[in-house]
Amino acid sequence: MEHPDHPLTEARRYGYVEDGGVWLRPTLGQPARRIGQVKDTDDDALRYFGQRYEAFRAKIDELLSRLQSADNQGSFLMKLLHLQEQTKQHDGLGDYETLHRRLKEAEEQLNVSVARNREKNLATKISLIQQAEEVRESVEWITASEQVKDLRQAWLKTGPVDKALTDELESRFHGAIQTFFDRRKAFQVDRKNLARRTLDRYRDLVNQAEALKNSDQFEATSRQLKQLQTAWRDINGNLPKKQAGELWTKFRAANNHFFERLKKHIETQRPADNRPGGVPSSAEESLARKRELAKRAEALIALPPNQGVNQAKALQTEWKQSGAVRGPESDQLWQRFMLACDKVFEMSALDYYLRKRQAEGGPALSPTERAQAATTALRKFIESDRQELAVLQDNLGKLNSSAANDQFRQLLQGKIRTFERKIQTKTELIALFQLPVGR
Incomplete structure (x- = not known):
């Protein structure tokens, strides 16, 4: 007894041969249609188109399997729709209605999944x-x-x-x-422009100092150079380490050259020398004057920034004329005085920054909003100062202990002290803005 020919049996379920052609029975709402012709025998033709169906079904099985394991299932939607259309046009003999239903169910599940995703x-x-x-x-x-x-x-x-x-x-x-x-680009442009202006100001002070270093007008030139030194400190700019070092070396060299000449000039005039009238005659008088100057400097924070800056500079000149005194109290007074002046200068810089932002289109600020804006700006400035301080401390730590580096070591240490004082000053200003009653 021969085994039944299953592929041929399946092909006959869905198709037949007529007038030398192979026909697919009605399916998917479409009438019977001719899908090929008989080349050898009727059975061979039916088997051939049954195999075409099986290959098509295997293609669909593979796609549905890949769909189940795919992360991005949405990318399969067009393939599903295309195969659905092919089930109505494919030339083969088989159960196209089942294939179409499976594809339709997969499409509906996929739509739900896509909507959820x-x-x-x-x-x-x-x-x-x-x-x-x-x-x-x-x-x-x-x-x-x-x-x-x-x-x-x-x-x-x-x-x-x-x-x-x-x-x-x-x-x-x-x-x-x-x-x-x-905003970041605008900040970087502002910072670059500020660095360029800072460099120009330092260079100008160097040129002025070098122009004065050989002057014989000792009294007037001494005052001018001290004013240049104050202006140098007031700039307090951040330049690349090498560039800052070169400028400072030139500036200090010009000052040292003049004051060495001044020292020799004073020694030649010593027999007729008298103490300057503005300098106190005793250490106690000098300390008393310094106490008064520190107290006056601390009161400047209550003034408008432009007035405070002018008076702070005047007090610095008076401090230089108050006489030299050594000891712990003198050091403490110096720290009080410098911190008070620094607050005035920082407040002036902060006021300029806030007015510039408002001039660039910012809204008018209430006192509370201005205090908040000032606090935000000060914190931003502190972050920048801390970054600069970290670089300076790192450079100092890496500096060789050779005596040849003493000059640069002193420069770095001075810069570090400056930035530590700047950070302390801004921190205290933040506390001032956060008081219940503002300035």
Whole structure:
């Protein structure tokens, strides 16, 4: 007894031969249609088109299997739709209705999955937009730049959302990111311009000092050079280490050259020398005057910035004429006096910064808003000062102990003390702005 020919039996269920042609029975709402012709025998032709169906079914089986294990199932939608259309046009003999139903069920499941994923993607993108809109106003440039980088990567990895929302979401996210980069660029341009102006001011002071170093007008030139030294301290700019060192070396050399000449001049005049009238005749008188100067300097913070700066400079001149006194109290008075003057100068710089921002289109600020803006700006300045201080401390730690480096070591130590005082000054100003009753 022969085994039944299963492929041929299946082919006959779905097709037949007529007038030398192979026909597919009515299926999927379509009438019977001719799909080929008989080349050898009727049975061979039916088997051949049955095998074509099996190959087509295997292709669909593979696609549905890949769909189940895929991460991005949405990419299979068009393939499913294309195969559904092919079930109505494919030339083979088999159960196309079952294939079409399987593809349709897979499409419906896929649509549900895609809709669910798009809801998740929407929630993710809204969260990323909120984070981007928070970071766009940050002044913590280094950490904020890293956050922006991470946000952009996360955005690229997040799948699509409903097409009707895509443009609006893209616009909000990329708009926030662009705002941050525009602000960072403007800050960098301002910083570069400030560095250039700072360099020009230092160079100008060097040129003035070198022009005065050989002067024989000792009294007038001494006052001028001390004024230049005060102006140098007032700049308090941040330049690259090598450049700052070269300028300071030239400036100090010009000053040292003149004051060495002044010292020799005084020695030649010593028999007729008298103490300057403005200098107190005793250490106690000098200390008393320094106490008074420190007290007056601490009161300047209550004045408008421009008045405070002018009076602080005048007090610095008086301090230089108050006489030299050694001892712990003198050192403490010097620290009080310098910190008070520094507060005045920092307050003036802060006032200029806030007025500049308002002139560039910022809204008028209430006293409370101005205090908040001042606190934010001071914290930004402190961050920059700390970065500069860390670089200076690192450079000092790496400096060889050779005597040849003594001059540069002193320069670094002076810079470090300056930045430590700047940070202390700004920190105390922040506390001042946070008092219940403002200035």
